[in-house]
Amino acid sequence: MIAFEHVGKRYGGRFEALAHLNFRVGRGEMVFLTGHSGAGKSSLLRLIIRLERPSRGRILVAGHDIDRLHHTQVPFYRRQIGVVFQDHQLLFDRSIYHNVALPLEIQGMELRETSRRVRAALDKVGLLHRERALPIELSGGEQQRVGIARAVVNKPALLLADEPTGNLDPQLSADIMSLFEDFNRIGTTVMVASHDLALIARLRHRTLRLHDGRLVADEEAL
Amino acid sequence: MSRQGQEQPRRGARTHRAGAGGRWRSWGRHHRAMARDSALRLLRHPLSSLLTMLAIAIALVLPAGLWLALDGARLLDAELDESATLTAYLAERVDDGEAGRIEEALAAQQGVADTRLITAAEGMAEFQQSLGLEDALARLPGNPLPASVVVSPVDPSPEAVRRLADELGALNGVEEVRLDLAWLERLRHLAELGQRVTLALVVLFGMGVLLVVGNTIRLAVENRRQEIEVVTLIGATHPFVRRPFLYSGAWYGLGGGILAWGLLTLGGDWLSGPVSALAASYGASFVLPTLGVGGSATLLACSTLLGWLGAWIAVSRHLAQIRPR
Ligand SMILES: Nc1ncnc2c1ncn2[C@@H]1O[C@H](COP(=O)(O)OP(=O)(O)O)[C@@H](O)[C@H]1O
Ligand SMILES: [Mg+2]
Numbered sequence: 001m002i003a004f005e006h007v008g009k010r011y012g013g014r015f016e017a018l019a020h021l022n023f024r025v026g027r028g029e030m031v032f033l034t035g036h037s038g039a040g041k042s043s044l045l046r047l048i049i050r051l052e053r054p055s056r057g058r059i060l061v062a063g064h065d066i067d068r069l070h071h072t073q074v075p076f077y078r079r080q081i082g083v084v085f086q087d088h089q090l091l092f093d094r095s096i097y098h099n100v101a102l103p104l105e106i107q108g109m110e111l112r113e114t115s116r117r118v119r120a121a122l123d124k125v126g127l128l129h130r131e132r133a134l135p136i137e138l139s140g141g142e143q144q145r146v147g148i149a150r151a152v153v154n155k156p157a158l159l160l161a162d163e164p165t166g167n168l169d170p171q172l173s174a175d176i177m178s179l180f181e182d183f184n185r186i187g188t189t190v191m192v193a194s195h196d197l198a199l200i201a202r203l204r205h206r207t208l209r210l211h212d213g214r215l216v217a218d219e220e221a222l
Numbered sequence: 223m224s225r226q227g228q229e230q231p232r233r234g235a236r237t238h239r240a241g242a243g244g245r246w247r248s249w250g251r252h253h254r255a256m257a258r259d260s261a262l263r264l265l266r267h268p269l270s271s272l273l274t275m276l277a278i279a280i281a282l283v284l285p286a287g288l289w290l291a292l293d294g295a296r297l298l299d300a301e302l303d304e305s306a307t308l309t310a311y312l313a314e315r316v317d318d319g320e321a322g323r324i325e326e327a328l329a330a331q332q333g334v335a336d337t338r339l340i341t342a343a344e345g346m347a348e349f350q351q352s353l354g355l356e357d358a359l360a361r362l363p364g365n366p367l368p369a370s371v372v373v374s375p376v377d378p379s380p381e382a383v384r385r386l387a388d389e390l391g392a393l394n395g396v397e398e399v400r401l402d403l404a405w406l407e408r409l410r411h412l413a414e415l416g417q418r419v420t421l422a423l424v425v426l427f428g429m430g431v432l433l434v435v436g437n438t439i440r441l442a443v444e445n446r447r448q449e450i451e452v453v454t455l456i457g458a459t460h461p462f463v464r465r466p467f468l469y470s471g472a473w474y475g476l477g478g479g480i481l482a483w484g485l486l487t488l489g490g491d492w493l494s495g496p497v498s499a500l501a502a503s504y505g506a507s508f509v510l511p512t513l514g515v516g517g518s519a520t521l522l523a524c525s526t527l528l529g530w531l532g533a534w535i536a537v538s539r540h541l542a543q544i545r546p547r
Contacts, residue, residue: 075459077457089455106453106456108252109248
């Protein structure tokens with residue numbers, strides 16, 4: 001599903017945020033990405049959604065070199081990936097329902113189909129009863145679940161999450177992670193960046209460890 | 223990477239989900255939603271929206287007003303063209319019978335549209351009437367005025383009139399041909415100057431409108447930066463991101479155009495009294511032209527377009543910054 005071939009990323013010409021990355025993630029896999037703060041986890045995810053472009057090497061997603069996408073194709077490429085952000089990036093001027101519907105609205109999906117999918121996604125994260133609420137009325141954990149619902153509403157085959165449990169207490173973090181496992185169980189490829197080592201260790205999935213932009217460990221699930 | 227997207231992710235996702243008809247429908251729906259949404263956003267801050275529209279209106283009023291004034295000048299010009307006549311004064315010895323023959327000769331000349339003979343006696347009568355000097359003139363021993371023929375040229379342009387004057391002056395029995403072109407020419411030069419100044423002002427103030435709208439939209443984009451980044455991250459195309467701002471710009475432009483229309487109408491009413499009085503004092507019938515249906519439509523269309531364009535420039539500059547390299 002994802003292949004990094006000799007990928008390096010420099011910021012500002014000199015600083016190497018990522019170097020010599022070589023790895024593959026198969027279809028339907030669930031992978032953790034760990035490393036100290038500043039190790040390059042976010043940079044790696046940003047490369048995958050083509051928010052940044054590699055300074056060297058190739059990145060293949062679903063067999064295609066994403067660096068060769070024309071910039072007008074990038075939006076259509078991004079629609080096929082669900083992304084969950086640490087700060088969930090909800091829009092505070094609209095309801096939970098409309099936040100989750102956003103990716104479908106962007107694609108011009110019909111209203112009835114949109115409403116069906118939004119409700120299904122909200123139901124999956126246990127927030128169907130809050131669809132009319134505004135994000136500000138929800139707790140941090142609930143907001144993050146709305147962010148996840150928005151990421152999966154389009155049924156992406158690839159789901160990326162950048163420190164999705166960063167601000168949450170251990171119980172909520174575990175709940176969020178088990179949501180990702182649920183999506184992985186129905187065939188979604190999942191990649192979660194996190195430095196919550198204790199939680200990762202308990203969940204037993206393949207783990208890529210970054211250190212100063214280099215891949216220092218690739219541990220299969222036990 | 224939906225099951226189908228997996229095979230061909232470059233072709234764009236999920237074309238199979240909505241048929242072409244559905245696409246158009248949802249595209250139209252998004253346009254309507256954005257038009258309404260951006261109008262509501264303007265209404266949410268009525269005062270600042272009104273100030274922006276007023277700034278646009280003021281920038282539009284001056285060139286539009288000048289344009290109207292020029293239109294009026296063109297009408298006046300046409301009227302003046304009709305009054306561009308030459309007067310051929312006949313020699314003093316010419317009697318009325320001969321004067322009639324000379325008039326016929328003049329009328330037969332090429333480039334002469336019309337002639338009117340004023341005999342010496344008629345000339346005297348006119349002169350007395352217009353000056354109110356009956357008594358003084360009555361005391362003169364004879365009629366000192368010659369007969370004259372008023373000639374209307376076919377081509378009222380100054381060069382043609384001057385050429386015609388030379389030709390007529392050479393005819394037998396014609397003493398002198400008078401034409402008063404200097405002030406007519408001056409007026410023409412003024413009109414041309416006015417036209418160029420107006421054109422320059424239209425360009426300058428049009429750019430002013432672009433700047434006003436551009437700056438307002440730039441602030442709106444800044445306020446909604448997070449939203450733009452989020453929708454860009456989840457696959458919004460540039461046209462999608464631009465759309466609400468383009469509608470805002472168009473609404474600002476339309477609002478400014480309507481205000482400008484109001485100001486022009488009020489200003490026209492306010493000025494029309496003195497203007498026609500002034501024109502009447504020169505013996506001309508000059509009415510300030512109004513915008514009319516066509517002019518109003520043009521004004522509104524131009525202002526809306528300018529608003530839209532200003533927004534387009536502002537948003538596009540921002541989008542270029544947001545796009546990752
Ligand atoms: N846009 C950027 N410009 C310059 N340096 C950056 C940029 N983004 C990240 N970096 C640097 O790259 C390194 C990796 O950052 P990041 O990918 O955010 O790490 P992590 O997510 O693991 O904390 C850090 O040293 C960070 O300062
Ligand atoms: Mg990070």
